[in-house]
Amino acid sequence: MRIGKQSQAFTAIATSDAESVTIRGHDLCADLIGKTTFTDYFWLLVTGETPDKTQSAMTDACLVAIAEHGLVPSVQAARMTLAAAPEAWQGAMAAGLLGMGSVVAGSSEIAGNYLADLVARAGDDDDLETTVIASLHEHKAARRKVPGLGHPQHSAGDPRADRLLAIAADLGLAGRHVTALRLLGQHAGPIMERPLPVNVSGAIPACMLDAGWPQGAMKAIPLIARAGGLSAHLFEETRRSIGFIMSHKADEAIAYDGPASPEDAAAGE
Numbered sequence: 001m002r003i004g005k006q007s008q009a010f011t012a013i014a015t016s017d018a019e020s021v022t023i024r025g026h027d028l029c030a031d032l033i034g035k036t037t038f039t040d041y042f043w044l045l046v047t048g049e050t051p052d053k054t055q056s057a058m059t060d061a062c063l064v065a066i067a068e069h070g071l072v073p074s075v076q077a078a079r080m081t082l083a084a085a086p087e088a089w090q091g092a093m094a095a096g097l098l099g100m101g102s103v104v105a106g107s108s109e110i111a112g113n114y115l116a117d118l119v120a121r122a123g124d125d126d127d128l129e130t131t132v133i134a135s136l137h138e139h140k141a142a143r144r145k146v147p148g149l150g151h152p153q154h155s156a157g158d159p160r161a162d163r164l165l166a167i168a169a170d171l172g173l174a175g176r177h178v179t180a181l182r183l184l185g186q187h188a189g190p191i192m193e194r195p196l197p198v199n200v201s202g203a204i205p206a207c208m209l210d211a212g213w214p215q216g217a218m219k220a221i222p223l224i225a226r227a228g229g230l231s232a233h234l235f236e237e238t239r240r241s242i243g244f245i246m247s248h249k250a251d252e253a254i255a256y257d258g259p260a261s262p263e264d265a266a267a268g269e
Contacts, residue, residue: 083243112205148202
């Protein structure tokens, strides 16, 4: 059974033969190994182009900003998986990455789509501020969360976001996506009637979109970054395991409120 288009049997990423490996038109051994950083290689792999110095610096900053944030759900999932299956680093890594969704760690994709939509709606000659304010009122009326704003821990402001936005300004990369995000942070609080500072999941796509990173590959940034953080947690788990401790604490913290067993029900009569 054929599913999908059958006329596009091509890839532009890599090929190899008995003597060489070619990546995006570059000889892997002669041009890349020992001559490029992983950040630049990552950009090349995804976009097919070599980043300039400002793009490379911005990407580096975003990867560092989101790589680690303590015992978040994705980390707990990874560590408990490794505790249960210590031979399966790949399974534990996958468990952590699979938990990066719209609520935690993977929300940069949603924020990026939202910022891109705001910029597109405003157009080149329209007032971006008017578009942002109108969108905030729409979110309030629909009782929707505003992507890229608010944080349960950094309620007074996400320091990672502030730093990334400052770097984008210093590099001369801050454009309309960063402007849209700043306008959201400026107007969201008064309109939504609660503190909603810019968070790191908003700053990352704002900075990366203005740097020229493709919108459709935005989730790759936190995924690649968190793989580094997860590697640290998995290595530590092999030396000082806390996976079963976390599991035990969860068991203690969560009370059962389902139907009583027949024995308990009889004893209560």
